[in-house]
Amino acid sequence: MDNATKLTARDIDIALLLADMARAIVDEPDAVSVLEEENENGTVLTLKVAEDDMGMIIGKHGKIARALRTVAKAAAKVADKKITVEIK
Secondary structure, three states: OOOOOOOOHHHOOHHHHHHHHHHHHOOOHHHOEEEEEEEOOEEEEEEEOOHHHHHHHHOHHHHHHHHHHHHHHHHHHHOOOOEEEEEO
16 A cells, blocks of 8 residues: 555544444344434434344443444544444
8 A cells, every 4th residue: 555545544434433343243234324413522423223133232231332332432532533422
């Protein structure tokens, strides 16, 4: 990869990252969507999955949801952005 095509930290698409992680977990990957909204506090990413897949996304005691949020926030920190992840 040469310097002209090299990706920088600011090029990270956090919404796409979150959607890809969720698609890998659920039974209905086509039902996964991420809505991105800007507000005064930063960016809000709303992850939507099929109702039957909510248990898989949340996980036991919320561990999967917490992990998804952690990875998304780590990517946002690298990209120098502030995000909040909601799951619906």
